[in-house]
Amino acid sequence: MSSVIRVNLGPMSYDISVAAGNLDRLGSLVSSLKLGKKALLVSNPEIFAHYGQRAIASMENAGFQVSSVVLPAGEQYKTLSTVQSIYNSALEHRLERSSTMIALGGGVIGDMTGFAAATWLRGINVVQVPTSLLAMVDASIGGKTGVNHPQGKNLIGAFHQPRLVVIDPQVLTTLPAREFRAGMAEVIKYGVIWDKQLFERLEEADNLHSIDDLTGELLTEIIVRSCQSKADVVSKDEKESGLRAILNYGHTIGHAVESLTGYLELVHGEAVAIGMVAASQIAVKMQLWGNDGDRRQELLIKKAGLPIHLPQGLKIDEIIDILQTDKKVKDGQVRFILPREIGTVTISDRVPSQTIADVLATINN
Ligand SMILES: NC(=O)c1ccc[n+]([C@@H]2O[C@H](COP(=O)([O-])OP(=O)(O)OC[C@H]3O[C@@H](n4cnc5c(N)ncnc54)[C@H](O)[C@@H]3O)[C@@H](O)[C@H]2O)c1
Ligand SMILES: O=C(O)C(=O)C[C@@H](O)[C@H](O)[C@H](O)COP(=O)(O)O
Ligand SMILES: [Zn+2]
Numbered sequence: 001m002s003s004v005i006r007v008n009l010g011p012m013s014y015d016i017s018v019a020a021g022n023l024d025r026l027g028s029l030v031s032s033l034k035l036g037k038k039a040l041l042v043s044n045p046e047i048f049a050h051y052g053q054r055a056i057a058s059m060e061n062a063g064f065q066v067s068s069v070v071l072p073a074g075e076q077y078k079t080l081s082t083v084q085s086i087y088n089s090a091l092e093h094r095l096e097r098s099s100t101m102i103a104l105g106g107g108v109i110g111d112m113t114g115f116a117a118a119t120w121l122r123g124i125n126v127v128q129v130p131t132s133l134l135a136m137v138d139a140s141i142g143g144k145t146g147v148n149h150p151q152g153k154n155l156i157g158a159f160h161q162p163r164l165v166v167i168d169p170q171v172l173t174t175l176p177a178r179e180f181r182a183g184m185a186e187v188i189k190y191g192v193i194w195d196k197q198l199f200e201r202l203e204e205a206d207n208l209h210s211i212d213d214l215t216g217e218l219l220t221e222i223i224v225r226s227c228q229s230k231a232d233v234v235s236k237d238e239k240e241s242g243l244r245a246i247l248n249y250g251h252t253i254g255h256a257v258e259s260l261t262g263y264l265e266l267v268h269g270e271a272v273a274i275g276m277v278a279a280s281q282i283a284v285k286m287q288l289w290g291n292d293g294d295r296r297q298e299l300l301i302k303k304a305g306l307p308i309h310l311p312q313g314l315k316i317d318e319i320i321d322i323l324q325t326d327k328k329v330k331d332g333q334v335r336f337i338l339p340r341e342i343g344t345v346t347i348s349d350r351v352p353s354q355t356i357a358d359v360l361a362t363i364n365n
Contacts (some may be wrong), residue, residue, distance in 0.1 A: 005224065006320075010244065016165040018166065021170065022060065024058050025166075026058040027062025030059065030062065037065055038093065039101070040089060041056060042116070043107055043109060044070060047105045051104060052068065059102070073281065076262070077216060079147050084136075096124075097123075097124055098157055100126065100163070103140070106131060106132035106134065107268065110140050111139060111147075112147060113128075114126050118160030126160065126162050127163055128140035129165075130167060133180050133345070134268065137187055137222075142161075144157065145159070148259075153258055154325075155325065172211050178267065180211055181208075181304050182269025184208050185223055185273040190226050191300070192280075192345065193345045194229045194247060246337050251337075252277035252328065252335070254273075257310065257314065259322060261321065269306070278363055280297050281294060288348075288349065297339070309364065316361060320360070334349070334351065
């Protein structure tokens with residue numbers, strides 16, 4: 001099964017192509033964009049070892065001159081100094097304004113490559129080739145690019161849309177199970193914020209722990225529905241002036257927890273799962289939604305083997321403090337995305353600090 005989802009942004013519109021075997025079609029897919037002939041492939045050691053040569057061969061067969069740069073793996077390396085290595089490589093290989101950076105990897109590689117492309121020569125092309133479930137359903141789409149600051153997650157960045165997103169679900173066979181589960185957190189997010197039918201499809205599955213729990217058809221359906229949800233939202237509000245903030249469901253607390261644990265204890269999707277549990281309980285306390293929605297979400301999060309409690313050793317005051325660095329803060333008010341019913345959320349800047357503290361205490365280990 002193959003699908004093409006369109007992100008509609010006027011002249012900056014682009015396709016998300018989802019099909020088994022797409023990695024070997026990368027060159028011909030990029031060729032159809034009529035970009036310059038030089039390309040820089042950015043990856044990390046493990047992903048490059050699995051898929052780098054296939055991606056390069058496909059690009060070269062389509063007539064591109066391809067160079068590559070391999071960055072260290074891990075969220076702790078999503079920094080300006082790692083991006084510097086991409087700039088160095090772009091300089092060494094004389095990338096031009098018509099050239100293309102190819103991000104082959106998870107969200108960390110995607111965010112950094114996107115940011116390098118947004119800033120090199122004041123902006124060159126980027127094609128996203130996501131290899132983790134999380135990057136396929138979320139990070140590769142929508143043009144949020146950037147790196148972490150020591151004081152907070154994704155504080156440095158730019159909006160820079162890809163020219164194309166190329167998804168090959170077959171590469172998920174080598175993705176570690178923990179990373180698969182992390183991707184499921186963002187999938188569940190779409191079910192809660194936008195796509196009730198997706199939520200119900202997930203509820204029907206016996207297990208969501210690993211790729212082996214799903215048929216190939218269900219996996220593709222989950223990827224395509226998630227990409228469609230993100231494309232719908234981004235097409236309506238590219239730069240998060242309103243609606244797009246709903247994609248941040250679970251991220252207010254999630255980012256705080258990631259940042260406070262130095263990006264070493266939890267992966268992004270796990271932190272988002274904890275953040276969704278917190279946001280849901282806040283919504284229950286504020287009588288925005290009932291216990292049933294909260295229970296159904298928690299069941300799904302558990303079914304995906306994701307955490308529902310804060311990691312040990314975090315101080316609630318510190319979490320509340322760091323919420324002030326969240327990008328959604330407006331006039332000093334922390335904004336939360338809160339569920340109302342499965343498939344519908346609301347944005348609120350009226351969550352009392354005591355409610356946040358009470359909920360954090362409840363989910364503290
Ligand atoms: N820009 C956005 O809109 C957006 C959206 C969501 C998340 N993000 C960002 O994405 C990052 C998280 O992305 P992630 O979960 O992909 O983490 P990641 O990029 O760290 O990848 C997770 C791990 O899986 C490995 N991996 C990836 N694909 C593989 C494959 N096919 N086979 C074997 N190993 C593979 C990677 O090497 C890495 O060790 C965070 O920095 C988060 O902030 C950005
Ligand atoms: O695309 C968006 O918009 C999102 O919020 C998607 C999130 O899953 C993602 O983690 C994003 O990077 C968070 O954005 P930020 O602006 O809070 O850093
Ligand atoms: Zn996220």
